[in-house]
Amino acid sequence: MNQVAAFPSTGVYELALASRSGRLERQRRQAILWLTGVFWGLHTLALWTADLLDQHPHLLRATAVRLLLMAVGLALCFGIHVILQELGRRSWRQKAPIVFVASLVAAELFAWCTYFGLVYAKGEPIHVAIEGGVVIRTLVPWTWFFLAWVGLYLAVQYSFEARAEERRSAQLRTMAQSAKLQALHYQINPHFLFNSFNSVSALILDGRAEDANAMVERLASFFRVNLATNPDVDISLAEEIALQATYLEIEQTRYPDLSIRIDLPPALGRAAVPAFILQPLVENAVKHGAGTTSAGDAWIAISARQDEDRLEIMVENSCSPSALRPGVCGTHTGLRNVRDRLSNRFGVDAKLSTKRLPAPCFRATIELPLGYVG
Structure with a gap:
């Protein structure tokens, strides 16, 4: 970045x-x-x-x-x-x-x-x-x-x-202000835009006009919400996950075999989280998960759970065995951005941890104080 x-x-x-x-x-x-x-x-x-x-x-x-x-x-x-x-x-x-x-x-x-x-x-x-x-x-x-x-x-x-x-x-x-500028960078990721427009172009050339139109509508909806939301305020976890689901639907055009799993308990739908806090993690999951896994094996899972007065949000993705080498599976800019935002917002009360699992898959976990919007 x-x-x-x-x-x-x-x-x-x-x-x-x-x-x-x-x-x-x-x-x-x-x-x-x-x-x-x-x-x-x-x-x-x-x-x-x-x-x-x-x-x-x-x-x-x-x-x-x-x-x-x-x-x-x-x-x-x-x-x-x-x-x-x-x-x-x-x-x-x-x-x-x-x-x-x-x-x-x-x-x-x-x-x-x-x-x-x-x-x-x-x-x-x-x-x-x-x-x-x-x-x-x-x-x-x-x-x-x-x-x-x-x-x-x-x-x-x-x-x-x-x-x-x-x-x-x-x-x-x-x-x-610094965190806001970094968040804005992730809202409009040039690499994501480049790939999305390429995918739209490929759909048009293949004669799949309806699919291309649907993807453009998803892109418009995604960026409309992104630009209308202040990254300095908290939104509900349901809204945050809905944003990421829209993003993943767009990415599914590039990776049709990508499986998306979302597990959000109803009681945590109104839990407060910083806007776009999951965006870098989901982008990493796509880039280092779907982008490295063979067809039919790619999956991304977003889940949340409550631990007393703490909220835990997990983003997991499949990885190819070779992607489990140190330094791969998203351990740099995106994770650093999330850690900086959590530190600026909550101090030592929040943290981001990562773990490589033998599945093979990669897990990023955000822990923060549990609060509710509205």
Whole structure:
């Protein structure tokens, strides 16, 4: 399949996404470091200015104490930062009490450090006398001080999370567009068109005008439905299999002995599947099955079954014994397209597996979460 230049291959694209996420994370950390440094730097500068205006008798010692207290404040903020990181994406109802207690403890520790530091700076004796009123009047301002820092911290955090979410949305839109372009490629397969028109021409030359007309009508119906269906939306499994049945009826003109078997339980008719998800598998089944098997032995089977809350869809086809060599029976572009679409749509919740059976035949199985349309 021709690659669309605007959309890089899956591996390169994933590396680019990882690089962008890492760069955004580094910017977030730098922003938090700058915020905390400026927060405590301005606080320390303001108090040092007050000491200067008050003509502190031991200004040099007071300056050293202010810088030491700033380091203590930075360490306490780092501790709160670690707690917030551990809480992760818990709800704010769960975070709030823990953050408040952490701020209260930080305020208590910083208040004591401030008291001892300032007493030392003034050269006065230390008197530890705990009074309820004094404790409350001291703790309240410092608690609000640390809570203010937490508020600014969370504002920066949420700002970067919003940017990351915006990037993820843009990336998903790009991936969806890429999948859509690949799906459109399979809707109108030039090789399929070439063979179909050749078959119509052969029917006309053989004097089978009615058969040629019937094939043209099938082609028109097939492409009308294909072009009217958005490959980015889910359709019912019954509709998807009906599309593939129409396609196989067209291919039966080229391979009259091709046997088609469809087993769709009624309960799964409304199961939701990505539009045209089976098309590459069925095309592979025709190319590597009917195209390699002797007359009368070619067959293709499409079946579905439910496994608890999972949907399994199987496309099987006959193969000639020589087609069971590695690398044959459709293991490249078509299967890669299906895997990419499943990954883009469901992530790790869906997968495509293939298996060569000793019949000899080839089986491709799609597993995805079971849901229903409408």
